[in-house]
Amino acid sequence: MDLLVKDWSPTVCPCLAMSFDRVEQSDVRVLAVNAGSTGIKVRMVESDGRISSSADLAAPGSDSVTDVSAILASAGPLDAIGHRLVHGGPYFDRPVLVDEQVRVALEGLNELAPLHNPPSLRMLDTLRRLAPEIPSVACFDTAFHARLPRVAQLYALPTEWTERWGIRRYGFHGLSCEWAVSRRAEMVGGPAERGRVVVCHLGGGASVTAVCEGRSVDTTMGFTPTEGLVMATRSGDVDPGSLAWLAARGIGPEAMADALERRSGLLALSGGRSGDMRELLRLRGGGDERAGTAIGVYLHRLRGKIASAAAAMGGLEALVFTGGVGENAPDIRLEACQDLRFMGVTVDPASNRAVGDQDRDVTAPAGRVQVLVIHSREELVIAGHCRQLLSAGSG
DSSP: OOSSOTTOOGGGOGGGGOOOTTOOGGGOOEEEEEEOSSOEEEEEEOTTSOEEEEEEESSGGGOOHHHHHHHHHHHOSOSEEEEEESOOTTTOSSOEEOOHHHHHHHHTTGGGSTTTHHHHHHHHHHHHHHOTTSOEEEEEGGGGGTTOOHHHHOOSSOHHHHHHHOOSOOOOOHHHHHHHHHHHHHHHSSOTTOSEEEEEEESSSEEEEEEETTEEEEESOOSSTTSSSOOSSOOOSOOHHHHHHHHTTTOOHHHHHHHHHHSOHHHHHTTTSOSOHHHHHHHHHTTOHHHHHHHHHHHHHHHHHHHHHHHHHTSOSEEEEEHHHHHHOHHHHHHHHHTTGGGTOOBOHHHHHTOTTSOEEOBOTTOSSEEEEOOOOHHHHHHHHHHHHHHHHHO
């Protein structure tokens, strides 16, 4: 696919001319839909940020008309439906209202995030069909990184590849980063556009992002969400020469993509035992050597990427852990920080163990860098973007 599609600009989409005169920004109710590779989270976000109802669908294939109809019926009157889409490609650097032109452009991005974008589009299509009168808003993880500095964005590849195919660093987990930075500002008091913050989003997918004065200046995920850290089943960084070597020996692109995305990472390092960090920590505690090795490689990469992110900003004032592993694995937080003491990163063991369901400062008393655990609230970011877009459309 030639990514640099001609005559496309979301700023001139007819959908942006839609009228939302009936919507008062303070009164907007948003259904936030977060469809990922392993499940779908649906949250009803009230105008005050309260979650009044929620539904978790077990797998991307469970977005049947029956399931979604029940969700719509229970949600009550809606002003917008906001969808998280992992990859916005070169087209979308901000949230956008979805019309047919936008929908066609979104389809062309599936191959860039094959585990994530397709289930998101299936949910989007189902909800647009069931509730065509309710505006659908696409919110992109890549948008937060749209202003990456050129030195962080570019790959040292032949120009004909980068210009024709749009190969560059896009970055992901942007909605989570956006929440982490704004929530950190609330916790410490001050504007979000202040300070040098490293956000570690650690879940099934994992990334480290350097945020300087509110702007993403470096991040570990790249052209796709496969680059960077070791993840549950994704490889993270691999010598591209090794992939060329395998290709010359008959490993085709589909088999290679399947292996890199679904059969690598913690799952592979543990000898097939598990890609779930909770299970690997349990196995390591019981003396399983392969599980211990998998966690060791994971931590080695994580520490290196945190230090690299700090170097991209010329320093570090706050380190944030978020995502399923970042929020719920105190051993990983503690061990990740142990070898970062030279940067002033130290964790208080008691506070670290006591995080629970609350956002918490776990910095040791002598620590020079704030270490925070912040629970990801992507649904609130999605709802906020919907309100801003609808307000702009009615102004």
